[in-house]
Amino acid sequence: MTNANITWVEGMQFIARGDSGHAIVIDTKAEDGGFGSGPGPMEVLLMGVLGCTSMDVISILKKKRQPVTGLKVLATGERRSEHPKCYTKIHLEYVATGEVDPEALARAIQLSEEKYCSAIATVRGVTQITSSYRVEAAG
């Protein structure tokens, strides 16, 4: 079981808190009636997907003793223009730094997307997931 709750503060400002005890502010921009005091809910959903797959990729690279020194993942989410504005497609661009074998990175991403990533597996019924990757020199 994974649990969380949310409490309305004012306007479109909410505090969400998870089982871990950690809380975040979720809000909308001023033009949507909020204070712009935190990420919007669909950003937060995307952050969950990013966190899940990034943890997989780092764990797998470490297990393969790949000398990864950095990892950044950029998510681009396309959404329906009509309600509900669900994600129709999320592209994930993985950028690793360090002397990482590109094939090991590709394999780690594949394992995350196909086997381990609980967040990708949750959205994949509706959202098409695509990805790309590259290894960059550190610095």
Add this chain to the structure above:
Amino acid sequence: MTNANITWVEGMQFIARGDSGHAIVIDTKAEDGGFGSGPGPMEVLLMGVLGCTSMDVISILKKKRQPVTGLKVLATGERRSEHPKCYTKIHLEYVATGEVDPEALARAIQLSEEKYCSAIATVRGVTQITSSYRVEAAG
């Protein structure tokens, strides 16, 4: 388009940042190799769902001139026991305070779940969504 990115810090600690410019820490508990410095990714995913439907419900109640003074939503997520540990079911318990007509609350929840909530619509291909609600006296 809704975009976000994530940067690995150390251990299982990451910083996720969205288009809004707001960033959150995502981490795992110490027993999973993290520092316990932020919510886990599947908690964050659930927070996105909570934020999205809560905003809908508050907006709809306000449009209907319902004197809502508080809203709390509790999410209970059941997950697969095998990889990928996606959400198989999320139960959402909506608790409103104030002189809110329970039927108006029920209708607002139904509109969110069936028409407006982009996050629920994103996970619904895989995750069964159920809900309950009650109106409590303030205080």
